[in-house]
Amino acid sequence: MKFQIPIGPQHPALKEPIGLRVMVEGEIIRDADLRLGYNHRGIEKLAEQKTWIQNIYLTERICGICSHSHTTCYVQGVEKLMELQVPRRGLYIRTLVSELERVHSHLLWLGVAGHEAGFDSFFMYTWRDREIVMDILETITGNRVHYGINTIGGVRRDLDELQVKKILDSLDILRKRSEYYKNLGTTEPSFVARLAGVGYLSKEDAIALCAVGPTLRASGVPRDVRKDDPYAVYDEIPFEVCTADTCDVLGRTVVRIKELFQSYNMIEFMLKNLPEGPIAVRAPRRAKPNEVVSRYEAPRGENIHYIKSNGTDKPERLKVRAPTLGNYAATIKMLKNGFIADVPLIFAAIDPCICCAERAVALVDARTGEEKVVPMLALKQLSQKIYGLNARKREVEWPL
Amino acid sequence: MRIGVFIPELVRHLFKKPATVDYPFIKQELPPGFRGSPYLKPETCIVCRACERDCPAEAIEIISINEAEKRFKMIIHNDRCIHCAQCVDSCPTDAMNMDTKFEISDYDRHNLKMEWEYVRAVIKPKSAEPKS
Numbered sequence: 001m002k003f004q005i006p007i008g009p010q011h012p013a014l015k016e017p018i019g020l021r022v023m024v025e026g027e028i029i030r031d032a033d034l035r036l037g038y039n040h041r042g043i044e045k046l047a048e049q050k051t052w053i054q055n056i057y058l059t060e061r062i063c064g065i066c067s068h069s070h071t072t073c074y075v076q077g078v079e080k081l082m083e084l085q086v087p088r089r090g091l092y093i094r095t096l097v098s099e100l101e102r103v104h105s106h107l108l109w110l111g112v113a114g115h116e117a118g119f120d121s122f123f124m125y126t127w128r129d130r131e132i133v134m135d136i137l138e139t140i141t142g143n144r145v146h147y148g149i150n151t152i153g154g155v156r157r158d159l160d161e162l163q164v165k166k167i168l169d170s171l172d173i174l175r176k177r178s179e180y181y182k183n184l185g186t187t188e189p190s191f192v193a194r195l196a197g198v199g200y201l202s203k204e205d206a207i208a209l210c211a212v213g214p215t216l217r218a219s220g221v222p223r224d225v226r227k228d229d230p231y232a233v234y235d236e237i238p239f240e241v242c243t244a245d246t247c248d249v250l251g252r253t254v255v256r257i258k259e260l261f262q263s264y265n266m267i268e269f270m271l272k273n274l275p276e277g278p279i280a281v282r283a284p285r286r287a288k289p290n291e292v293v294s295r296y297e298a299p300r301g302e303n304i305h306y307i308k309s310n311g312t313d314k315p316e317r318l319k320v321r322a323p324t325l326g327n328y329a330a331t332i333k334m335l336k337n338g339f340i341a342d343v344p345l346i347f348a349a350i351d352p353c354i355c356c357a358e359r360a361v362a363l364v365d366a367r368t369g370e371e372k373v374v375p376m377l378a379l380k381q382l383s384q385k386i387y388g389l390n391a392r393k394r395e396v397e398w399p400l
Numbered sequence: 401m402r403i404g405v406f407i408p409e410l411v412r413h414l415f416k417k418p419a420t421v422d423y424p425f426i427k428q429e430l431p432p433g434f435r436g437s438p439y440l441k442p443e444t445c446i447v448c449r450a451c452e453r454d455c456p457a458e459a460i461e462i463i464s465i466n467e468a469e470k471r472f473k474m475i476i477h478n479d480r481c482i483h484c485a486q487c488v489d490s491c492p493t494d495a496m497n498m499d500t501k502f503e504i505s506d507y508d509r510h511n512l513k514m515e516w517e518y519v520r521a522v523i524k525p526k527s528a529e530p531k532s
Contacts, residue, residue: 051454053456053486054456054486057457057484121406121410125409128419139433141433142433142435143434146482148486156489184406188406
């Protein structure tokens with residue numbers, strides 16, 4: 001006897017809208033199906049109507065957690081289109097912010113993993129320590145979430161001695177706290193028992209299904225854009241690609257904790273070797289007709305932006321491939337033959353950012369399975385027809 | 401296997417100050433570069449419209465009131481503003497600035513509008529250098 005259980009698009013276990021249909025046999029998942037498109041915002045189309053500079057702030061708003069990843073990926077591409085040579089100090093500050101962002105994203109993920117595993121004190125501790133990074137980011141960029149530090153040709157704000165000292169002091173606290181989280185796994189058996197063996201993804205499957213980021217590295221594949229195709233100043237900074245070979249949620253946790261320490265070392269290295277000089281060069285308003293693919297290792301995995309210019313001050317096309325989209329196929333594989341109680345944990349383990357990955361919408365008829373293209377007006381009329389049949393009473397008075 | 405290893409950490413936190421701040425009563429100090437809302441210093445604005453052109457949210461509007469007197473009006477729609485401070489970077493004469501206010505919510509979006517009426521300033525813009 002098989003049942004199909006719909007999880008989402010609105011569900012307490014999910015933080016963002018995504019439709020997940022799982023076919024269960026008892027409480028074992030036999031098949032799963034993902035339905036996307038509930039969070040589509042038309043950002044790629046909007047980008048075609050905005051200038052190169054305006055698009056920095058638009059791409060920043062693709063995602064809240066990895067806002068710097070999207071701008072850096074976009075700005076790198078545009079700099080390649082405009083043939084700009086970014087000053088080294090600018091690149092160092094840009095990389096510094098991206099590593100700080102990685103620290104805050106991984107601490108956030110650790111908290112979420114703790115929460116999904118039923119270990120809420122861990123969630124609160126990691127999120128409290130994440131505030132330290134958020135404060136650093138606020139001091140050096142002027143905002144906690146949307147840093148807005150990138151501009152075409154460099155960065156917008158410089159670092160001073162006082163800020164460098166403050167970051168180095170905060171790093172000590174973060175290192176000490178992360179050391180505690182690192183040892184927590186060896187001392188707290190219930191947390192490990194909850195994570196081990198959940199969401200198995202073998203090395204072959206991870207490669208075949210094009211998994212990215214910590215999900216791929218937890219399956220024992222040492223692939224990292226920072227190492228394989230170094231951008232910015234990653235070829236000068238010493239660091240290791242962290243992997244784990246347990247291929248489960250525990251491995252993904254281990255990879256992220258290891259990456260935290262790598263990021264601390266990189267931040268310290270960058271602050272101690274910060275070159276002197278200007279932080280930005282002046283960018284032209286137009287770019288020659290050309291196309292470029294920009295890659296960036298976001299905290300969640302490889303982020304790809306494709307940009308096409310046509311000689312005007314606006315891009316002709318901007319295509320965003322967010323890391324979460326690369327991990328969806330692997331998630332289906334991980335869910336299969338798992339328990340239904342593990343769905344939130346497995347799903348959270350890829351660190352899904354739904355709004356990052358929503359780049360297209362397909363309208364499929366639920367009965368016939370037929371795909372169609374519908375103009376916005378027709379869609380509006382359809383919704384008015386459906387909800388008109390089930391109208392809500394307005395201005396009802398409280399009967400008591 | 402040991403059970404309850406997390407407990408000493410929990411007990412230690414019983415005697416610590418809370419990590420949160422009693423916000424509406426105690427206000428935290430903002431960092432100096434905090435990006436609040438943009439405002440205009442009308443005496444230095446040369447109406448080059450760089451801010452209007454670069455604003456990603458199209459929140460800045462400059463309208464001409466009297467061509468002969470060179471009177472202009474700048475409206476900043478703070479309900480649309482995304483606080484990116486690109487206008488500050490684009491301004492060649494430092495007429496645009498950011499304040500550090502963040503408690504700016506209102507029940508009506510039209511109350512957030514800010515307006516300045518001024519005569520165009522005659523200042524030579526600085527040479528074309530990128531602003532840091």
